[in-house]
Amino acid sequence: MTSWENNWYLVKDHIYLLKVFIYDRDKNPIVMSDNMVIQTVIDKKYFDIILSNHISSEVIIRAKNITGQNQKIPIYFVLDAIRSQAGKLSYQVDKSRIRSDKDVTISERIKISDPANNKLVLLPYIKTQDDSRTGELWHLSALGGSGVYHWSTENSNVASISGAGVLRSNEVGQTVVTVRDVQNNKNFDTVIVEVTPIISISWLEDHIESKRSSDSIVLNLIAHDKDGRKFTNCTTIDAMFELKGAGILIPLVTPKDDADIKAYVTKNRDLIDLKQRFEMHPSATFLSEMSNTTIITE
Secondary structure, three states, X not given: OEEOOOOOEEEOOOEEEEEEEEXXXXXXXXXXXXXXXXXXXXXXXXXXXXXXXXXXXXXXXXXOOOOOOOOOEEEEEEEEEEEOOOOOOEEEOOOOOOEEEEEEEEEOOOEEOOOOOOOEEEEEOOEXXXXXXXXOEEEOOEXXXXXXXXXXXXXXXOEEEOOOOEEEEOOOEEEEEEEEEOOEEEXXXXXXXXXXXXXXXXXXXOOOOOOOOOOOOOOOEEEEOOOOOEOOOOOOOOEEEOOOOOOOOOOOOOOOOHHHHHHHHHHOHHHHHHHHOOOOOOOOOOOHHHOOEEEOOO
């Protein structure tokens, strides 16, 4: 006795068909007849039974609640008896042998964390004159599923992505990044990634006030593309600032090494996500600690 579907990592609120097949000892299929009596055991705390045929060999269910960590819910079908065509007699069968047991896990649908809630990651096209470093980084994260994910991109020439969800812009264009549950590849989410040149930058704040002798002041910039859209992240661009008023501000220079940049983006992902939730400035770009600063002196 076997089940119709082999993947038992289910997704909450999805609808599934459970279908039973019966085979003889040589693994030849046996036709399901109307006189078969099949017992179906499904926990109604976790499933709604939407529809079933009259012998319960095919059942449509909806997964309605998620299971706990490492928790599995048993589902099983048992061939209980075979009724005689004449009278009320029935043939008893070995219930311990003619049965199918499955342990089911129910998880939430996978969703890529998207602070701006627009299903778009907009990254700048960055390429130095000597080709020493190209690309902007952004760390994607996902929720739901089994917690073990596989990341992929339709066009790695536009943007590549690591197994940990670290995205890198490469060339101008658009691609789709997909995250899938390793345990159930039908549980997935996608986000559009677009790479385009920076056309303009502006200050986020009109002015900043700071206490004397404070450790640091964060100067925030917003970068725009040709359509005026704000980039999701461009913390690694080479920006030049002019400081007027000698001795008032001292710039802190962040190393431009690629490993340091990757570590910064990964470490500060939650901070950047939080800042992007500001209602007045969704998807704003922030240069923290005056990253990659060059000072112009008069």
